[in-house]
Amino acid sequence: MSELFNQITIVSVVSLGAIGSLAALVLYFVAQRFKVIEDPRIDAVAEILPGANCGGCGLAGCRALAEAIVRNQSLDGMSCPPGGDGVMQEIAALLGLEASASEPMIAVLRCHGTREHAPPKVRYEGLMTCSFAHSLFAGEGGCPFGCLGCGDCVRACQFDAMYMDTETGLPVILDDACVACGACVKACPRSIIEMRRKGKKDRRIFVSCINREKGGVARKNCAVACIGCGKCVKECKFDAITLENNLAYIDYGKCTLCRKCAPVCPTNAIHELNFPPKKDRSMAVAQPSEA
Amino acid sequence: MKTFRLGGVHPPENKFTANQPIEVLPLPELIAVPLAQHLGVPAVPMVAKGDQVKTGQLIARGEAFISAHVHAPATGTVTKIDEITDSSGYRRKSILIKTEADQWADGIDTGTELVSDTSHEPETIVQKVQEMGIVGLGGATFPSHVKLKVPKGKKAEYLIINGVECEPYLTADHRLMLEKCDEMIVGIRLQMKALGVSRAIIGIESNKPDAIEKVRRTLGGDSAIQVIPLKVKYPQGAEKQLIKAVINREVPSGRLPIEVGCVVHNVGTAYAVYEAVQKNKPLIERVVTVVGRSLSKPSNFLVRLGTPVSALIEAAGGLPGDTGKIINGGPMMGKALNDPGTPVTKGTSGLLVFTGAEAGRKPVQHCIRCARCLNACPMGLEPYLLAQLADKQRDEDCEQERIMDCMECGSCQFICPSGRPLLDQIRVGKSRTGKMIRERAS
Numbered sequence: 092m093s094e095l096f097n098q099i100t101i102v103s104v105v106s107l108g109a110i111g112s113l114a115a116l117v118l119y120f121v122a123q124r125f126k127v128i129e130d131p132r133i134d135a136v137a138e139i140l141p142g143a144n145c146g147g148c149g150l151a152g153c154r155a156l157a158e159a160i161v162r163n164q165s166l167d168g169m170s171c172p173p174g175g176d177g178v179m180q181e182i183a184a185l186l187g188l189e190a191s192a193s194e195p196m197i198a199v200l201r202c203h204g205t206r207e208h209a210p211p212k213v214r215y216e217g218l219m220t221c222s223f224a225h226s227l228f229a230g231e232g233g234c235p236f237g238c239l240g241c242g243d244c245v246r247a248c249q250f251d252a253m254y255m256d257t258e259t260g261l262p263v264i265l266d267d268a269c270v271a272c273g274a275c276v277k278a279c280p281r282s283i284i285e286m287r288r289k290g291k292k293d294r295r296i297f298v299s300c301i302n303r304e305k306g307g308v309a310r311k312n313c314a315v316a317c318i319g320c321g322k323c324v325k326e327c328k329f330d331a332i333t334l335e336n337n338l339a340y341i342d343y344g345k346c347t348l349c350r351k352c353a354p355v356c357p358t359n360a361i362h363e364l365n366f367p368p369k370k371d372r373s374m375a376v377a378q379p380s381e382a
Numbered sequence: 383m384k385t386f387r388l389g390g391v392h393p394p395e396n397k398f399t400a401n402q403p404i405e406v407l408p409l410p411e412l413i414a415v416p417l418a419q420h421l422g423v424p425a426v427p428m429v430a431k432g433d434q435v436k437t438g439q440l441i442a443r444g445e446a447f448i449s450a451h452v453h454a455p456a457t458g459t460v461t462k463i464d465e466i467t468d469s470s471g472y473r474r475k476s477i478l479i480k481t482e483a484d485q486w487a488d489g490i491d492t493g494t495e496l497v498s499d500t501s502h503e504p505e506t507i508v509q510k511v512q513e514m515g516i517v518g519l520g521g522a523t524f525p526s527h528v529k530l531k532v533p534k535g536k537k538a539e540y541l542i543i544n545g546v547e548c549e550p551y552l553t554a555d556h557r558l559m560l561e562k563c564d565e566m567i568v569g570i571r572l573q574m575k576a577l578g579v580s581r582a583i584i585g586i587e588s589n590k591p592d593a594i595e596k597v598r599r600t601l602g603g604d605s606a607i608q609v610i611p612l613k614v615k616y617p618q619g620a621e622k623q624l625i626k627a628v629i630n631r632e633v634p635s636g637r638l639p640i641e642v643g644c645v646v647h648n649v650g651t652a653y654a655v656y657e658a659v660q661k662n663k664p665l666i667e668r669v670v671t672v673v674g675r676s677l678s679k680p681s682n683f684l685v686r687l688g689t690p691v692s693a694l695i696e697a698a699g700g701l702p703g704d705t706g707k708i709i710n711g712g713p714m715m716g717k718a719l720n721d722p723g724t725p726v727t728k729g730t731s732g733l734l735v736f737t738g739a740e741a742g743r744k745p746v747q748h749c750i751r752c753a754r755c756l757n758a759c760p761m762g763l764e765p766y767l768l769a770q771l772a773d774k775q776r777d778e779d780c781e782q783e784r785i786m787d788c789m790e791c792g793s794c795q796f797i798c799p800s801g802r803p804l805l806d807q808i809r810v811g812k813s814r815t816g817k818m819i820r821e822r823a824s
């Protein structure tokens with residue numbers, strides 16, 4: 092009985108071992124034959140990148156950016172908003188390339204239609220997403236350009252750089268957390284959020300409104316709408332402000348942050364952020380509740 | 383009794399105004415006529431500020447293939463052509479007219495005697511319908527002349543007339559069938575002639591026995607036009623469901639009724655066709671039901687287009703203090719109005735005033751997998767799944783699950799015991815998926 096048992100054991104061990112070695116041999120040659128040769132630098136570059144896969148570079152994720160950089164052997168036109176220049180310098184050093192310094196950017200909300208400035212006329216109780224609300228109606232405050240306040244941008248942000256202010260009904264962007272990946276810009280159905288230069292000491296001046304209606308109409312819905320009066324355009328000595336379709340726009344490339352435009356705006360639509368307070372004009376409007 | 387097979391729901395009917403005869407609403411001082419009152423490209427204005435217009439005069443041309451003319455609903459002076467807020471709060475271009483006493487444009491027969499001679503050429507009928515700016519009055523406002531031209535290679539067998547009015551509360555079509563029956567039937571005969579069909583079927587839900595009786599009696603011995611009473615079920619007034627109910631044919635996914643040899647028109651459209659062809663009268667007025675539990679005088683009004691909604695509500699007894707919502711259309715598919723100052727357009731079939739308590743939504747709870755939405759969907763879709771896929775932005779899967787077949791009847795959301803915003807989510811997914819399909823095609 093035990094002899095038979097031994098025999099079965101030996102046969103099975105030997106035969107399975109033989110099959111195993113044969114398969115290993117086949118697999119070894121197949122692996123050699125179909126070997127994928129990948130540039131080890133891709134891994135090295137991907138290692139440096141933050142790994143957030145936010146898509147801020149315009150590619151599908153961090154690995155896609157690493158592949159593109161190694162393939163092109165150049166950093167032209169490539170950027171990693173969350174990593175910033177530090178990461179690009181590191182990659183440049185690794186690959187022996189030149190990294191051009193990019194200007195730090197930040198998301199800016201160009202609407203200040205708070206519940207106080209643009210009082211709600213109707214109440215919305217449908218699906219709380221901006222894209223749906225946008226397809227249904229102009230918004231609780233009535234401005235067809237203004238923030239709907241359902242938070243599509245906040246949900247799109249992967250860096251916890253935004254939250255909804257329940258008081259004002261507007262999203263708030265946190266200066267320190269925003270990496271300028273642009274996810275919120277894409278998520279907003281009304282294109283209210285803009286990427287702007289972060290500015291010296293985080294100082295920024297911008298028109299916080301995108302309403303292109305005639306002044307009177309815009310003003311009817313919102314007390315702080317840009318009415319397209321053109322006073323700021325006249326005031327600006329650097330040709331940084333343009334007026335188109337009843338809406339002023341400050342070109343951050345030309346703006347020198349001289350702060351001349353903000354005081355002349357009759358509706359306080361021009362916002363100054365992170366400036367020391369001025370003596371005469373209250374900054375209550377210009378400084379939205381920054382956390 | 384016949385009905386469609388798949389899905390459907392039974393919302394409370396609440397047809398409070400079924401016995402209210404149609405009243406003519408007096409002209410307001412100022413009317414605003416939007417240039418886009420139809421599906422398709424907005425019409426192009428032909429008048430300028432300061433112009434004098436006569437009632438029924440052409441004031442904006444629909445020049446694109448899918449577009450419709452707009453006529454002056456009243457005599458008066460054009461005060462301006464400007465953007466005014468429409469029912470959604472967005473601003474749309476409109477012609478504002480300060481009204482005076484009616485002075486009809488040349489060639490319009492304002493008499494009430496019946497003109498039953500239908501010996502027109504089919505082309506003449508279609509042309510007249512186009513000239514007079516007739517659009518589908520069931521609510522979709524698709525330009526009627528486009529539907530009356532049978533595309534090459536297709537043949538129409540049946541003209542189906544939609545007298546279902548399956549939306550709760552609304553009674554505009556019901557009253558029209560009772561009060562303008564003779565005219566409507568002449569209109570149907572004209573449409574049959576234009577389409578070259580020998581048979582027409584009028585589908586009427588059985589909750590309107592007086593209308594069924596009246597239409598049958600008026601038809602007399604005419605065997606070409608048949609009345610089919612239908613079992614009450616929402617959304618029977620939808621084209622595909624109505625075709626299924628009356629002749630048991632199924633329109634394939636993504637196709638038009640002409641695929642199965644049918645053309646569907648609303649009873650209101652049939653009446654408008656009569657007025658256009660026999661009386662030379664453009665589409666400048668329509669019947670609007672103004673109804674609500676809290677309204678003191680709910681009524682059916684014959685209203686000139688461009689009249690502000692507030693004037694209708696005033697005539698129905700004024701806006702009650704506890705109003706929560708004014709809905710443009712029926713409770714199932716209508717849209718809440720942003721502003722009572724918006725004008726009545728060709729597509730306004732009713733105005734529904736809900737109290738705050740009626741208007742509120744149920745609190746949203748979790749999906750309990752009861753599958754009631756599956757059983758309710760008249761298109762055989764899986765609303766809970768579509769809503770989830772749409773929420774996760776899985777557009778390709780949405781397309782696979784036939785999200786584009788959804789006609790947004792709202793049966794799923796109505797039946798959902800958890801108060802989930804199924805239709806809202808599906809609408810988001812539908813617009814995303816539609817965009818994806820259009821981009822792929824271009």
